[in-house]
Amino acid sequence: MIDAAIRLVAREGLTKLTFRSLAAEAGVSLGAVRHSFPAIEDVLKAGLQRCLQLSLAHLESAERIEDFLSPAYDLILSHPDMAAFEVKAMIEAQGRPELLPLARAHYDAFRDFTRSFLEAQGLAPDDALVQVLMALGDGMIYQRVVFGEDHHADMARQIEGFRRLVRSMTGDRADSA
Known part of the structure; x- marks a missing residue:
């Protein structure tokens, strides 16, 4: 049901996510959906949690700072619906106060991961650097959702470009193009 919710929101937007539309998308009864999720916010929470788990699992594959964004790119290519779901849920949180804690928890988890990643790289994980890395990832995801598959070459x-920037700052020119 969670994967069905992600597909549905990615395709039609958050306003189309209802118990009935979720039941139809998942191929289950309305009662099964209501039994599993007492409120639509519970569906969104489960969807964001699924996205977070998959995202963090992919991001953990980065071993060097210059590779930090590569797993996000790979994830967007392999799970485009997930990226659209996340963007649409975050945007919707702006106008729905009940969703704001979900959005905040999602961002906090990414912030904590990014801070830990920087520490593992031997870098001081100051808030500005953490925010810049998160903004870069958000920008890539947003652009992919808006521009679709045509945006892969730009990504x-x-x-x-990120790799070259990091190498120029660290003096590592070994793999430069």
Whole structure:
């Protein structure tokens, strides 16, 4: 049901997520949906949690700072509905105060991961650097959702640009293009 909710929101937007539409998308009864999720916010929470778990699992594969955004790119390519779900849920949280704690918890988890990643790289995880890395990832995801598959080449260039920037700052020119 969670995957069905992610697909539905990605395709039609958050306003189309109802118990009935979720039941139809998942191919289950309305009663099964209501039994599993007492409120639509519970569906969104479960969807955001699924996205977070998958995202963090992918991000953990980065071993160096210059590779930090590469797993996000790979994840967007392999799970485009997930990216759209996250963006649409975050935007909707702006006008729905009950969703704001979900959005905040989602961002806090990414912030904590990013801070830990920087520490593991031997970098001081100051808030400004954490925010910049998160903004870069958010920008890539947002652009992919808005521009669709046509944006893949731009995303690949963004990843390479990030790598060149990091290498220029660290003095590591070994793999430069």
